[in-house]
Amino acid sequence: MTARKSVPATEPLATTPERILQAAERLFSERGIDGVSLREITTAAGVNSASAHYHFGSKNAVLETLFSLRASPIIERREAMLSALQLDRLGRPVLEDVLMAFLQPALELLNTPHGATFTLLRARMVLESGDVKHQVLARTFDRTNEKTLKLLAKALPKLPTKDLYWRFHFMLGTMVYTMAQPGRIESVTKDKIKTSDTQAALEQLIRYTAAGFRAP
Amino acid sequence: MTARKSVPATEPLATTPERILQAAERLFSERGIDGVSLREITTAAGVNSASAHYHFGSKNAVLETLFSLRASPIIERREAMLSALQLDRLGRPVLEDVLMAFLQPALELLNTPHGATFTLLRARMVLESGDVKHQVLARTFDRTNEKTLKLLAKALPKLPTKDLYWRFHFMLGTMVYTMAQPGRIESVTKDKIKTSDTQAALEQLIRYTAAGFRAP
DNA sequence: GTCTATACAGTGATAGAC
DNA sequence: GTCTATCACTGTATAGAC
Incomplete structure (x- = not known):
């Protein structure tokens, strides 16, 4: 609806990989690495669970990135x-x-x-x-x-x-x-x-x- | 069939918890901790997968023991x-x-x-x-x-x-x-x-x- | 190219039959 | 005490919509 490339509203809007990384970082710091599943991360990021694999390849690749x-x-x-x-x-x-x-x-x-x-x-x-x-x-x-x-x-x-x-x-x-x-x-x-x-x-x-x- | 309490044949025969711990230790050293499931451990130990939970309570408890x-x-x-x-x-x-x-x-x-x-x-x-x-x-x-x-x-x-x-x-x-x-x-x-x-x-x-x- | 829905095999855990 | 059956959930893979 609104502009998508320029003027990223306040913050929550960003590219999908970025949102995944942000959500992962926040959840990891709260509950440790093993305590968080990829599905929780993608849900918190507001994206589909498969997109993490599309962009990164695996959960480990998310960690490494x-x-x-x-x-x-x-x-x-x-x-x-x-x-x-x-x-x-x-x-x-x-x-x-x-x-x-x-x-x-x-x-x-x-x-x-x-x-x-x-x-x-x-x-x-x-x-x-x-x-x-x-x-x-x-x-x-x-x-x-x-x-x-x-x-x-x-x-x-x-x-x-x-x-x-x-x-x-x-x-x-x-x-x-x-x-x-x-x-x-x-x-x-x-x-x-x-x-x-x-x-x-x-x-x-x-x-x-x-x-x-x-x-x- | 044979005596079960005294004279533990050569070695493989031992109490169930001991066999689980032995198998766990061997598999962990070979493939790391995350790379081994409880089912693999109990299978290698020759015991039922539920017995690990009965004797220890959880996978983590096996590690701690x-x-x-x-x-x-x-x-x-x-x-x-x-x-x-x-x-x-x-x-x-x-x-x-x-x-x-x-x-x-x-x-x-x-x-x-x-x-x-x-x-x-x-x-x-x-x-x-x-x-x-x-x-x-x-x-x-x-x-x-x-x-x-x-x-x-x-x-x-x-x-x-x-x-x-x-x-x-x-x-x-x-x-x-x-x-x-x-x-x-x-x-x-x-x-x-x-x-x-x-x-x-x-x-x-x-x-x-x-x-x-x-x-x- | 990006995303979604769906499916799959394997996980730790548990309740209840034997 | 031990085992089977089953649970909710995991990471991963893929087919197909936009």
Whole structure:
């Protein structure tokens, strides 16, 4: 009836794939990934249940699309911060600055409306087996990871490459685990600390990780 | 026909719940958790599909039972190693010894036949939301975690409690992530290091974590 | 090309017969 | 206690309307 291409009323009107992704994101954040069926998503989006398969191919493909969509801001912000790093006269960055450039864009996502769902999706991609999911992760993150590794190597010129890789792996672990907010430490300490405090998490994480990277 | 209570032939004969758990563990390790249905499990176990619900209540309850079953050896070994720690004349253990007592029992599980499934289950429990799963984790690990935290506090008398908690949380992250073998570092470094090398992982992990705990 | 209606095999769960 | 029958629901596939 009304114009369909220009002037998208307020918000609810959008292309079908977009509506599906929006509905999926909202429902996932409310009830987890397994707790939501494709039919619920398409119903909430106001589209037919088969259209999800037409546009995406499968439920998993919907998850992967949503993941890639929400990952790109992190990547872009990381790239920007990495490029803006101050270097000394030997071209070396400060370790803490590199860590900040890598970790802050990820951790800050927790304060956004998209954060919860993205973290769920990421944790699933990372920790569930399956070649497809690992390929998605590789396509998404490998380039920035390599860039970060090169900068870390410059910041730590005396560290053997092998140790550097191990420690980068460990850092990824703390990051993913912290973002997933498993609530373990809250349970043990009876809520005396809150890992959902992003600012504190970032400060603590950088101090801890920097010391780990500098270990003998 | 033959005796049913005593003398369990070779192995395949066992109580129905045990057979279900055995079949579940084998199938999960082969094809992941979501890739296996309760019907497949009960069929492989040679029992009726309804018996799983009769004995356990739900598919999730089967997972939780299996998780608790495989977690207890880790807990016991941890307790034993923690109790056997050498203390100095002030009653203080060496940081690296505490970390070894905590991490070794977990990481060594990766070399056992049960390891793969347990790690899958643990990752799911930790990262999926849901009060029930968190309760299972708390019931399983909280006591040993508290014991470990006390020993860490003794090994690091000058570290503020808050920082100690944060760093313990970070250590849990590296441990869970490393055990889950997400293959990220292998992807970035084209298999130049293998996080599946348990011995190397343990050495690297302890050096890295000890430095993190000792950070200023 | 996009969307709809409909159908299918397989899922976890349950009530009730044996 | 165990098994059969059946439930509502899932992800997926396809034929055909616009």
